[in-house]
Amino acid sequence: MLGASPNPMRFSHKVVKSLLRRHYDVVAVGYREGSIENTEILTGKPEIKDVHTILLYIGTKHQAEYYDYILSLHPKRIIFNPGTENEELKNLALEKNIEVKNDCALLMLGSDFL
Secondary structure, eight states: OSSSOTTSSSSHHHHHHHHHHHTTTOOOEEEOEETTTEEEEEESSOOOOOOOEEEOHHHHHHHHGGGGHHHHTTEEEEEEEEOOOOOOHHHHHHHHOEEEEOHHHHHHTTTTTH
């Protein structure tokens, strides 16, 4: 997840908790250090191997600085959560044969479509 927050009121926090309850492997990356349950929130642009899906929780005005980083992770899929939709990043991802989806991860988890 890119945009993870230690604030339990944020959707990114709730999604990480939901993923952990469902036994997904989660790497939480955010602006602030902290943790969500026993998962440390990493800051910066950490090297991560074998990324399947990136859940975006960073608003569009801050995404450009992460384009290269996101693409360097070679994800199979990027999910743009509400408020993160970005045609430019979507097109860059599609050029790299990365599946893109505009959806709400929390709702997807509730319906087992993640």
